[in-house]
Amino acid sequence: MTVLNDLVAALADGSVRVVDLTAPLHAGTPILTLPEPFGQTVPFQLQEISRYDDRGPAWYWNNISTGEHTGTHFDAPIHWVTGRTGPDVSQVPARRLIAPAVVIDHAAEAAADPDFLLEVEHVKAWEAEHGSLLAGGWLLYRTGWDAYGDDAEAYANGGRTPGISAECARWLAEEAPIQGVGVETVGTDAGGAPGFDPPFPCHSYLLGHDKYGLTQLRNLAQLPPTGAVVLAGPLPIVTGSGSPCRVLALVEG
Secondary structure (H helix, E strand, O other), X not given: OHHHHHHHHHHXXXXXXXXXXXXXXXXXXXXXXXXXXXXXXXXXXXXXXXXXXXXXXXXXXXXXXXXOOOXXXXXXXXXXXXXXXXXXXXXXXXXXXXXXXXEEEOHHHHHHOXXXXXXHHHXXXXXXXXXXXXXXXXXXXXXXXXXXXXXXXXXXXXXXXXXXXXXXXXXXXXXXXXOEEEEOOOOOOOOOHHHOOOOOHHHXXXXXXXXXXXXXXXXXHHOOOOOEEEEEEEOOOOOOOEEEEEEEEEEEO
């Protein structure tokens, strides 16, 4: 228990900090809107059951309704046709919900160009400076897009949001040792990804290779390029393609 005792002590004295990477979940949380005739998710909603009244004098609670891919959420392989024989979100091994993470920061480029795409060369340049991507870890891609997360119109930006190129998505899926990608945008793919070859390449390649996605993350600016540990907690929805989740990071100092 020495390692766990050391972790508890480090959390208590602040030498290990907990950074919340999760966007608040409410009726105004941005949702992905697909073009017609595709089906649409519903915004997050609360329906009050009782609130210290004749429906329940001592308790307050609500029913909730929303889509699996609303707010900060986890994409399981079964979410995409390329991963349709893979695990649903309830079948993701618990040990894979706690993993090391690296942060690749291209917020300045995305601020200058909302269509900016992460390329293989960018990842390899990062590796030359910081070391190899971590086996079984997360690649967290910072674009600064969380700054718009409380304004659905600005967040969508008319379909122009940064992301990952098709070539890079394939390389991350087939060659990189990571277990998944996390982003600050509404989905793992760029706003222009419907027109890529293949369309939505992050979904197509990563989920088709038993890798995962985390989306609508916040506070990546508080994480170092290397050294963070991410805890992702999706609901274990049986046959679910994904789930809203609380995502936390542990960082030293």
